[in-house]
Amino acid sequence: MDGFGQSLWREAWRDLIRRRLIRGCLGIIACFFLVALYGEIVYRYYRFVDRTPSYSLVNLSERYLPPSIFRHPFAQTCGAGGGHSIWAGVKALAYRPWGTDNLGRDVLQRTIQGTRIAFLVGIVTSLIAIPIGVLLGCISGYFGKWVDDLIVWLYSTIESIPGLLFILAISMVVGKGIMGVYLGIGLTTWVGLCRLLRAEVMKHRDRAYVMAARSLGYSSWRIIFRHILPNVFHIIIITFSIRFPAAIGTEVFMSFLGIGVQGEPSWGIMIGNARLRLWQGVWWEMAAVSTAILLVVLAFNLVGDALRDSLDPRLRSKES
Amino acid sequence: MTRFIIRRLLYMIPMVLGVILITFLLFNVVGGSPASMALGKKASPQALEEFDEQRGFNKPVIAGYWISTRAFPPCDWASPVSVDAETNFPIQMLFPLRSDSRYRCRVEIRAKQTGSVTRFRLDSMNFLSASTQAVSPRWEWAEIEFKPETNSPLVGTVMLSAETGAFEVRRVRVERRMPHGLDSQFVHYFKSLAKFDLGTSLSTNEKVTTMLKRGIWPSLALTVPIFFGGLVLSVALALVCAYWRNRWPDRAFVFLAVALMSVNYLVWIIFGQFFMAYKWHWFPIWGFESWSYLLLPILIGILSGLGGNLRFYRTVILDEIYKDYVRTAFAKGLSPAGVLFKHVLPNAMIPIVTNTVIALPFLYTGSLLLESFFGIPGLGGLSINAINSSDVDVVRGVVLVGAILYVVASLVTDLCYAWVDPRVKLR
Numbered sequence: 001m002d003g004f005g006q007s008l009w010r011e012a013w014r015d016l017i018r019r020r021l022i023r024g025c026l027g028i029i030a031c032f033f034l035v036a037l038y039g040e041i042v043y044r045y046y047r048f049v050d051r052t053p054s055y056s057l058v059n060l061s062e063r064y065l066p067p068s069i070f071r072h073p074f075a076q077t078c079g080a081g082g083g084h085s086i087w088a089g090v091k092a093l094a095y096r097p098w099g100t101d102n103l104g105r106d107v108l109q110r111t112i113q114g115t116r117i118a119f120l121v122g123i124v125t126s127l128i129a130i131p132i133g134v135l136l137g138c139i140s141g142y143f144g145k146w147v148d149d150l151i152v153w154l155y156s157t158i159e160s161i162p163g164l165l166f167i168l169a170i171s172m173v174v175g176k177g178i179m180g181v182y183l184g185i186g187l188t189t190w191v192g193l194c195r196l197l198r199a200e201v202m203k204h205r206d207r208a209y210v211m212a213a214r215s216l217g218y219s220s221w222r223i224i225f226r227h228i229l230p231n232v233f234h235i236i237i238i239t240f241s242i243r244f245p246a247a248i249g250t251e252v253f254m255s256f257l258g259i260g261v262q263g264e265p266s267w268g269i270m271i272g273n274a275r276l277r278l279w280q281g282v283w284w285e286m287a288a289v290s291t292a293i294l295l296v297v298l299a300f301n302l303v304g305d306a307l308r309d310s311l312d313p314r315l316r317s318k319e320s
Numbered sequence: 321m322t323r324f325i326i327r328r329l330l331y332m333i334p335m336v337l338g339v340i341l342i343t344f345l346l347f348n349v350v351g352g353s354p355a356s357m358a359l360g361k362k363a364s365p366q367a368l369e370e371f372d373e374q375r376g377f378n379k380p381v382i383a384g385y386w387i388s389t390r391a392f393p394p395c396d397w398a399s400p401v402s403v404d405a406e407t408n409f410p411i412q413m414l415f416p417l418r419s420d421s422r423y424r425c426r427v428e429i430r431a432k433q434t435g436s437v438t439r440f441r442l443d444s445m446n447f448l449s450a451s452t453q454a455v456s457p458r459w460e461w462a463e464i465e466f467k468p469e470t471n472s473p474l475v476g477t478v479m480l481s482a483e484t485g486a487f488e489v490r491r492v493r494v495e496r497r498m499p500h501g502l503d504s505q506f507v508h509y510f511k512s513l514a515k516f517d518l519g520t521s522l523s524t525n526e527k528v529t530t531m532l533k534r535g536i537w538p539s540l541a542l543t544v545p546i547f548f549g550g551l552v553l554s555v556a557l558a559l560v561c562a563y564w565r566n567r568w569p570d571r572a573f574v575f576l577a578v579a580l581m582s583v584n585y586l587v588w589i590i591f592g593q594f595f596m597a598y599k600w601h602w603f604p605i606w607g608f609e610s611w612s613y614l615l616l617p618i619l620i621g622i623l624s625g626l627g628g629n630l631r632f633y634r635t636v637i638l639d640e641i642y643k644d645y646v647r648t649a650f651a652k653g654l655s656p657a658g659v660l661f662k663h664v665l666p667n668a669m670i671p672i673v674t675n676t677v678i679a680l681p682f683l684y685t686g687s688l689l690l691e692s693f694f695g696i697p698g699l700g701g702l703s704i705n706a707i708n709s710s711d712v713d714v715v716r717g718v719v720l721v722g723a724i725l726y727v728v729a730s731l732v733t734d735l736c737y738a739w740v741d742p743r744v745k746l747r
Contacts, residue, residue: 157338160730162681162722164688168707169715173350249584253689256586259707268586275590279598290587298582305578 012234015310022306025299032115032296039116042109055113055265059104064277067099067107067284099284101270102277110265111288117266118296121181121251122244128186129243130236133193138224140194141201151198155191163188167250171259181260185247193239200232234311241304245297252293267293321738328734332727339723340513347716348505349381354712358522365390366415375519375713376508378496383504385497386424391415392494402432403440404486411478411492417468421496425478426463428491431455438485442466442478455487465497518720519713521706528717531702539698542614542690543683546621551676554626558633559660562641573630581627589693592620606695617690636671640664670741677733681725 016022046053098108140151158166166188171180201224204210213223248267254260255268267289274285347354355371356363369390372378380387388394391413403409417423431438438455442464453462466478480489498504512519518528561570596616597605603616640646641664649659684699691701699718706714 153334153338156730157335157342157723160335160339160723160726161342161719162726165703165715165719165722168688168703169346169719172707172710172715173346245582252584252586257704257708271584271586271590278590278594286590290584290591293584293587294582297584298579301578301582 012307012310016303016306019306022303025302025306028295028299029303032292032299033119035112036116036119039112043113043116053113055106055109056263057105059100062096062100062104063102064280064282065096065100065104067097098288099282101273101285102282105265107270107285107288110270110285111267111292113265114267114270114289115292115296117178117255117261117264118248118251118293121178121185122247124182125185125189125247126240126243128182129188129190130193130240132187133190133239134197134229134236136190137194137197138201138229141198142205142220142224142228144202144205148198151194155194158188159191161188164250164253168254168257168259171254176259176262178261178264181251181254184254185250189243189247192243193236196235196239197232200235201228204228204231238304238308238311241300241307245300245304248293248297324738325735328731332731335727336724339720339727340510343716343720343723344506344509347712348377348509353377354710358710358712364414365393369415376505379498379508380504382506383502385501386495387498389417389423389494389496391417392492395492397490400430400488400490402486402488403480403482404432405482405484409480409489411480411494413477413494418496419468421499422465422467424463424465424495424497425480426461426491426493426495427480427489428459429455429462429487429489430459431457432486432488433457438487439483440487441481441483452483455485459490513720518717521714522711523705523709528713531714532699532717532721535697535699535702536684537698538608538696539687539691539700540683542617542621542696542698543687545614545618546625546687547679547683549618550622550625550629553622554629555633555672557626557630558637559665561630561634562637562664563656563660565638565641570634574634577627577630577634579627580623581631583624585624585689588620588624589689592616592623593693606693608694608696613694614696617687617694617696621687621690632675633668633672637664637668640668670737673740674733674737677736678726678729681722681729684722684725 016026042055043053096106096108098106098111101107101110136151136155140148167184169184170187171184174180174183205228210223210227213227218227251260251266252268252271255266256272257268258272260266260268270285270289274282274289278286353368353372354375354377355368359367359371369378372390378387378389392411393414401409411425425442427440429440434457439452440455440462441452453464455462478494480492516529518532520527521531524531557573561573564570593605593616596619597603604613607613646659646664649663650656654662688700688704690696691698692704695701703715703718705711706718
C-alpha cells in the first residue's frame with residue numbers, strides 16, 4: 001500500500017493491535033480463515049480423486065454419536081479402523097470429536113466445510129458488490145449531473161425493494177445453488193457503499209488536490225481512481241468488514257430455506273438438519289454450528305467497529 | 321413547501337417505474353421460463369405452451385411481431401444438413417400449430433452448387449399457402465410464411481424439400497406472428513398492474529391480491545408489536561447508555577448489543593422455540609389461534625433486533641450529547657435526567673423518527689422466518705412458500721407491493737423531515 005499514505009494505515013493498524021479484544025478477534029478470524037482454507041483443500045482433494053467426501057459419507061451404524069475426545073479406543077466396534085495398535089488408539093481418541101449427525105456424518109468435518117462455504121460467500125459476494133458500489137459511487141459523485149441522477153435513481157429503486165425478498169427472488173430466478181446465493185447477495189448489497197462513496201467523492205471533488213490534478217490535464221478516470229479513491233479507501237475497508245458477517249448470515253438463512261447451497265454441508269443446511277434432531281436431545285450439531293456462526297460474526301462485528309473507530313470516526317453516526 | 325411536496329411527488333414516478341421495470345426484468349427476462357419452473361423439466365411442450373398462453377409469457381418481451389413457438393424449439397446444427405431431390409427434410413412439430421395465427425419458418429440455407437438455380441419448397445398437408453423460394457450459394461436466412469388451415473393433428477410435420485438442385489440447412493426457426501407489434505409481455509404486465517391485478521398463484525390458483533389482503537393482518541399483528549416494543553426498549557436502553565456513557569453500564573450494554581447482533585436469527589428462533597416453548601412450556605409452540613401464540617415470536621423478534629437498534633440509537637443520542645446546548649443546560653445546573661429527557665431526546669427524535677418511518681414498510685412483508693417457524697399465516701410465510709414452490713406471481717406481487725410501500729414511506733419520511741427540521745434545505 002505504498003501510494004496510500006502509509007502512516008495513516010500503519011497508525012490505524014497499531015491502534016487495532018493495541019486492544020486485546022481486537023487482537024483476539026483478529027486471531028479468531030485468522031483461525032477460521034485457516035480452517036476454511038483447510039476445508040477448501042479437503043473439498044478439492046475429494047473432487048480430484050472423485051470420491052464421496054468423508055464429510056458426506058453416510059454411516060448408519062454410527063448415528064448420533066455424542067461428542068467426546070476420549071472415545072474408548074478398544075470398545076469401539078466400528079469406525080476407527082479396528083486393530084489394537086497405538087496408532088488406532090490415537091486415532092480413536094480424536095475420532096468424531098464433535099459427534100455425528102442423524103446419518104452418522106462427522107459434525108466437526110461438516111462444520112469445517114460450512115466455514116469454507118461461509119467464507120466463500122463472504123468473499124465472492126464482496127467481489128461482486130464492492131466493485132459495483134465503488135464504480136457507481138465514484139462516477140456519480142465525481143461527474144454529477146445526469147450521471148448522478150441516473151445512478152441515484154438506480155440505487156434508490158433497488159433500495160426500495162424489500163432486501164431479503166429481493167435476494168431470495170434473484171436466487172430463485174437464477175436457480176437454486178451457490179451461484180444464486182452469490183448473485184442474490186452480491187447484486188443487492190452494493191447500495192450502502194455506493195451511497196457513502198458518492199457523498200464522500202462529492203466532498204473531495206472540489207478540493208485543492210483534485211483541482212490541481214485537473215489543471216494538470218489528467219483524465220477524469222485517473223483523478224477518480226488514482227487520486228480520490230485512495231483518499232476514500234477506508235470506507236471500502238469498513239464496508240467490507242460490515243458486509244462480510246451480514247453476507248454469512250444471509251447465506252445461512254438461504255441455505256436453511258433450501259434455496260441456497262445444495263448438497264453440501266453449509267451452516268444453514270446443518271442448522272436445518274440439526275433443528276429436527278434437537279427435539280430428540282441431539283444438541284451437539286446445533287451447538288457446533290451456532291457457536292461457529294457466533295464466533296465468526298462476533299469477531300467480524302467487533303473488528304468492524306474498531307476499524308470504524310480508528311479509520312473514520314465520522315462514519316459512526318451515518319452507518320449503523 | 322408546496323413546491324417541495326409537488327417535486328417530491330413527481331420524483332416518486334421514476335422510482336415506481338423503476339421498481340416495475342426491475343421486477344419485470346427479474347421475473348420475465350432473466351427468469352428464464354416460468355413455465356418450466358412451475359411445471360418441472362419433464363412437462364410436455366404443449367403443456368408449457370398452454371401455460372405461457374394463459375399467463376401471457378408467449379408474447380415478445382418488449383415489442384415485436386414474431387415469437388418462437390415451443391412446437392419447434394430453435395435448432396442449430398454444427399454440421400449442415402444437406403437436402404436434395406431425393407431426401408426431404410422434415411420439420412417435426414411437437415404439437416399442432418394454432419389455426420388462428422400466421423407462422424413463418426426461417427431457415428439459414430445455402431445452395432450446394434453455384435451457377436445452377438436452386439429452389440426450396442416448404443409444404444405440408446394443411447397449409448393455406450406454401451411457397452417456393454430461390455436459394456443463393458451463400459449462407460442466408462430465407463423465410464416462408466404460412467398459415468395452418470385447421471388444428472388437425474396432421475399438421476405434425478412440415479416438409480422442407482428441394483424443388484430444383486440441392487442445398488444445405490444449418491438453422492431452423494419456427495415463429496408465430498402476434499396480432500400487433502405491441503402485444504408484448506411488458507405491455508401485458510403494465511396493463512394488469514394498472515388494473516391492480518398481480519396475477520394468480522400457481523399452486524392455489526388464487527388471485528395474488530386476495531392472498532396479500534388475507535396475509536397482511538397476521539403479519540402486522542406480529543411485526544407491529546415487535547417494531548414498537550423494540551423501538552421503546554432500545555431507545556430506553558440507549559438513554560441509559562448515554563447517561564452512563566463510557567462507564568461500565570454503557571460498555572456492558574454495547575458489548576451485549578454486539579453479541580446479540582452476532583447471534584444468528586435462526587439460532588434465536590430455534591433456541592427460543594426449543595427452550596421457552598417446548599422445554600419450559602411458557603408459550604404455545606406453533607399455530608395461530610389466540611394472542612398468546614404471538615407472544616413468543618414477538619419476544620424473539622424484539623430480542624434479535626435489539627442489538628442493532630440499541631447501537632444505532634446510542635450513537636444518535638451521543639451525537640447530540642456533546643453539543644453546546646447540552647453543555648449550557650448542564651452549566652445552568654439542570655439535573656442530568658432533565659437534560660436527557662427535555663433537551664437531548666427531542667433533538668435526537670429527528671433521526672429516530674426518520675429511521676422509524678422508513679422502516680415501516682418492512683412491517684408489511686412480515687418476518688419471513690418467524691412466520692414460517694411459528695405457523696403464522698402472514699405474508700412472510702406466504703413468500704417463503706411461494707419461493708420454495710417457484711410461484712413467480714406471488715413473489716413478484718409481494719416484492720412489488722413492498723417496494724411501492726417503501727417509496728411512499730420515503731416520501732412521508734422526507735416530508736416529516738422537512739416539517740420537523742426547518743434547517744433542512746428544500747431541494
